[in-house]
Amino acid sequence: MVDPIFLLEAVVNGILLGGVLALLALGLNLIFGVIDIVWIAYVDLVTLCMYGVYFLVSLYGWPLWLAGLAGIGIGALLGVLVHLLIITPILSSPPINQLLATGGLLFFIQSVATLLWSTDHRSVRVSLPTLEVGGIFISFTRLLAFGLAILAMVALYLFLTRTYTGTAIRAVSQDREAIALMGARPQRLYLVTSAVGGAMAGVAGALLIIQYAVHPYFGGAFGPLTFMICVLGGLGNMVGAFAAAFIMAQVISVGGVLVSTEMGYVIAFVIFIVLMFVRPGGIFARRA
């Protein structure tokens, strides 16, 4: 039997992991909900942002907070570029071609990163103390990242609900024909959405680089998981994705302690597959 204290620690770590996963899933889900295209390469854009922050800190000696802000800018720029160069020409293609085009982007990003920066693992070392609460050890770095992730999500929520552009973006995701009739330009809203989604990737990148080492195939570790969270929560459903991220993170974290790391992921994926059969619209979908 596993010591309950380890189990409790796994739960706490799961919550912290959930914050990061939720951030990744929200960015992807925003783009999916509005533009109706799954960016297979979304987490690879996060990887690029991580590299950006890493080089700004280690090569140019920028302070971490400034490099993190720059990372958000890099993310927004990448989002706009992906939208203009890849998504715009295939907006009316069959969904599978859209999926494959961003899949090609995934190959491209991974190999360009290998080409330019080799497969070395790189990380920004942040020396922050480890907290001990009642026998549980919590990394302060991860706690900080969790707090900032929650903050970023609140900011996204406020943007979508309290601003004019945000309201228009939500309107597009509800009915893309009607919004054009209302005088808004969907093309411009798509671009703004891509920029915001990209900026979220930048935030995620800045928060991930202080916890994990980045390498060209970093996206492979989080990519599939991020899609599954989006689908579980219901594609385009922000609240659903948020909740699903924490559920999956708990399964992975606790499963990892109880069985093994790989089996934690296997259990999470199997739960995903089974839920897809039982509740194809996501766990929070209302029954039609």
Add this chain to the structure above:
Amino acid sequence: MSGARLLGLAGVVALALVPLLPLGPAQEYIWHVIIQIFLWSFVGSAWSLMGRFGLVSLGHGAFLGVGAYATVLLWNFYGMTPWAGAGLAILITVAFALVVAYPCSRFQVVGHYFGLVTLAVGEVIRLLIVAERDWTGGSLGVTLTTGGTASDWWTLQFADKRVFYYVGLAAWLFGLWVWWRVDRSMARSAMEAIGEDETAAASVGIRVARFKMAITALSAALTALGGVLLALYLAYANPDTLAGIGVSLRIVFAVVLGGMYALLGPFVGTALTIALSEYLRIYFGIKLIGIAETIYGLLLIVFIIFLPAGIYGSIAQAARRRLARPSGRLPLRA
């Protein structure tokens, strides 16, 4: 039509004669590249059996991996000859495919969702192979235990690459034959109707679930056979080269690049991607690691934007249009 057949026959004869040509010191390498093209094209054809009907699986690496690992492990641990091992491996894969396909078709998991479910299935298999490292060798992979002799029909291990050359050629032709049979069958029309609209297809009396399960079983069986042959040829299986998302996506991309609706599409796509990566690998050597993949990724994006029917698919379409014009008849197929 007989002209095309003659051309095809000449092509097959030419390919069959390649191992007899004096190719100098590079011959082993050239055979190796062609064997890989044969085997991966075969897997691509198997994938396109589902892909062309809208069942775009992103998890065929799972079928490949189950086939390869079952054969290798049955030989390594139980001394079962790959003849029986391959049969058993294919049976296991088909059973596994049906376990996934049944609920997918029962609960109408289609489109994006089908892709994501199969993606998860592929990851589950890869992670299980890594997790069961005590007997699968984990992420280090597993080597086929040698049978002792240089050439042996019992263990299906051959030091001479030419044996595998002909095995690969035969497998590839078999894959094309299956594709052609499906293309000519009534099932094709039914599957196309299902791919367009399941509910409408069901309403005209097409047994949607039965057709989807059948085509999935066929595709999985052939993919598993491809995995078996690849594992026997390389005498090695690795979760990253024969299972998982990377492999699944590679299969899909090669087929899409060539053209998923054409007989030779998977072959053209596979041959191009393998030839390109081998050429770039030799040209750049160890200088610019990743450049081959970079160009490959760029080509994929460009092709999907500008040539969605694939290279061979687009050429075949254009040729058919030109042939159809003088006869004055309407082309039968779009």
